[in-house]
Amino acid sequence: MRASLYRFNWIMFAAMLALIAVGTVSIWSAGNARAETVFHGMWLSNLATAGVGLVVYFALAFADYRKILAWTSVPAYAFAVVLLIAVLAFGSKVYGGRRWLWFFQPSEVAKLCVICLIARLFGGEGRRGFGWFALAAALIAVPTFLILLEPDLGTALTLVPAVVLMLFAARVWRRGLVTMLATGMIAAFALLGAVYEAERPGVTEARRERILRWVPLKSHQLSRVKVFLFPEEDLTGAGYTLRQAKISIGSGGFSGKGIGKGESNHLKYLPQSISMNDFIFCVYAEETGYIGSLVLLALFAALLCPCVWSALVSADGSGRLLALGVATLIFAHVWTNIAMSIGLVPITGLPLPFISSGRTFLMTVMAGLGLVQSVSMHGRETQK
């Protein structure tokens, strides 16, 4: 036990605490700008959630992750699938999606469960063939499909890089994996090209219709891709959010407007429904400026690099996979969220870890990091 405590990764832990602090302040600022008083106290509930999250974090960190994986990964996975079905059946509808089961979002929890299960299954030797790959694909497909039904494309999408990376690192059917990855990228570019060709100015209506018949996107997704490709069009309609996000971030300047003084946020130019969640980075970036942005990126680096370090120092395949999977999941969220608010990628609804208000997601991320801390503390011990 003394040895494990000695291996506790303090950098990772400190970065997490700092991110929770930054997130709480951002939620306080974004919440205060809203007229509804219920949001004014949101930062407190974020802190409370973080408190509960810390208990879970330490519980998972001090337990041996091998035991946790061995005992709980399969039941947890099954339970997550049941929850995902339940949310489709009884969930409450918010902003055009059925994602909530009372106060939490099963899809967030499900992602961690999937990662745990993959880590458990592929940590050992000799599971490299196509058959194993097919099993993994099936295990991933079930929750992903259920999440897509909600629909929550963003959440489903962040699972893909994490899982692909885990399988690749575990050397499961690498040849096929590379082929599929390449195919996927070609398909994505083809999709972008097709939308560009259909929507660029001067295209006849008939031609547009003909091309779009082959594009498997829903209308709101199509309009997001259009905004990504042509950000200057329709600034008051579909392009409004991206434009306001950019104005908010850009007007922060080098040193920012000051905490709680973000104008885009207080004057409600940033849509209120998303300023505390998916677009909270805009609030933070306007108030703290480029310095704040760099601090945030540095904190995320200070969180993610020790995660990978935990993998490196772990002797165990499952531990390595688990640490890499959790880190990649967090990184996918961070990168996509910030990139979409400055127009690098199409807008996808997903939260910024620790900064966005979202209790389920915060708990999930903290639980995941608790498991990574466990890998750091127990991963060097030889298998019992």
Place this chain on the structure above:
Amino acid sequence: MKREDSIVSDLSCWAVMAVFVAGLAVLAVRLKEVQVDGAPDYNYEKARQSVRRVQTAGPRGRILDRRGRVLAENRRALSIVCNAAVFRKRTWDATESAIAEAVSNVAAVVGRPSPLTVRAISRHVRQSLAMPLVAWRDLSEEELARFSEHSWLHPGFSVAETEERVYPNGCLACHLVGYVGRDRAHGEEGDERFSFREFDLCGRSGLELYYDGFLRGVAGEKKLLVDARGFSEREWVVSEARRGPDLCLTIDADIQRVAEEQLAGVRGACVALDPRDGSLLAMASSPGFDLNEFVPMLSREVYSRYLDDPAKPLLNRASGGTYAPGSTFKPVTALAGLEMGYPADADYDCSGVFALGAMRLHCARRWGHGPINIKEALKVSCNTFFCNLGMDIGTNAVMSAARAFGLGERTGIDFPDDRAGLVPNDAWKRKTYGERWYPGDLAQMSIGQGMLLASPLQMALVAGAVGTGYLVTPHLKYGVPPARRALPFSRRSLEIVREGMRLVVAGGSGSLGGEGVDAEVCGKTGTAEYGLGENRRKNTWFIAYAPAGAPRAAVALVVENGESGGGTAAPRVAAVLRRIFNAR
């Protein structure tokens, strides 16, 4: 430690870490472009969509007479304004009805219904939401007290200070001063820099209209920070609005008052001016109106009462009303004749009637004046003499003399009403009536009748020009450099006419025109007839200048439906001249 044995290679881990660092670095680079390089552009974009520039109105300048006595100034007025942001609702419609309901609640407290209509509220919410909405203007002490007592019950309403026009003398010089209305603040046409303009007083008639740009306050500017729906969040003043300059007039309020007293109860007009530089001393028209009734805004009832009044109180008869000048035109005919070589001592034989074909023009003296020369003819205002003189010298001579005195054209006064009157000729008559110019028309014109029309202002200028030998451009603003043109008449001719006009007052038809004046008055009476049979009316005139040798004042006065120029108009002119010349 058997790391190398692990299924997951170290290389994979390092690669993942590299991807993380690279990904975050890409974000850092891109964020620098947006936040550091793009900050000015994005801040401009934000300001463009969230800052509204408002042009604020400054108080209007005062209008003073030549001695600095106030004709128009401002007083502090209190209004109740409504801040729409307090009634913010989810939809515009809900916001509007919330405001309307609140306004009617406050109306019960104030004790006066708000002039705001549902449409006005709707327009305000949709167009100038960020600005305060004026619900009550110009509160009385009592209304203010009632509101103040209950104001804490009505959040969103507050008392704001504004300026209203006030005219301490009420009716005095009402046509001259003019009234104001309310308009958006003054600004360049199509000035896109401002999103909103405050309401400002703007001249609608008289000097308030003519010198509107001069009197207006210097506009200020403030900026409003508005939220995404247009409600005002914060404001800051960029530049203060300043008071407009005072307008000093050449008018003397005392003379103006006397002129108006002389016209009390009759319809008519009086103009007094300094013929040396054209500055007006008084310009009165009767009946008048009370300027204060137009503040804070003219009610429909008052306006239609004025419009329906047959006496037309809103008409400024002094420069905007034209009349046949009648015998006051005779000095012009006389000058035309003298210039054509008509000898000053030659006589016409007046038989009491001038006959031309079927037309008969009677002289003032039924049985005729007998043989009469030009000075005597002016003195007794002999129609026969001037008809004959006119027929002798011809239409062109009379007409060009009239034009030389500025008749038939605008005087160029700095005032909105500046009627040209009419000097008829052949072409005009053919165009208007489809008839040729008959000799009878010439005979009528020679004695100031027929189609000839002139305003009292023009006739005052004629009187002054005869006295000084040059015609001036009249003006009302103090300090305007004089503009004048010499009359194309010889000194000798002018002296003869001046002598004739002196005789008019010294024992002639206008002997009442100089009564009690401490200066020698030269003048000319006029009694212009119009209408036929039962409707026959006489407009009675008197024009004068004084003192005889070096005129310092010229006056013209007309009374509609008077008895005679000498009896009705001349004594009134004498009263005005007494005010000008007699020591006080």
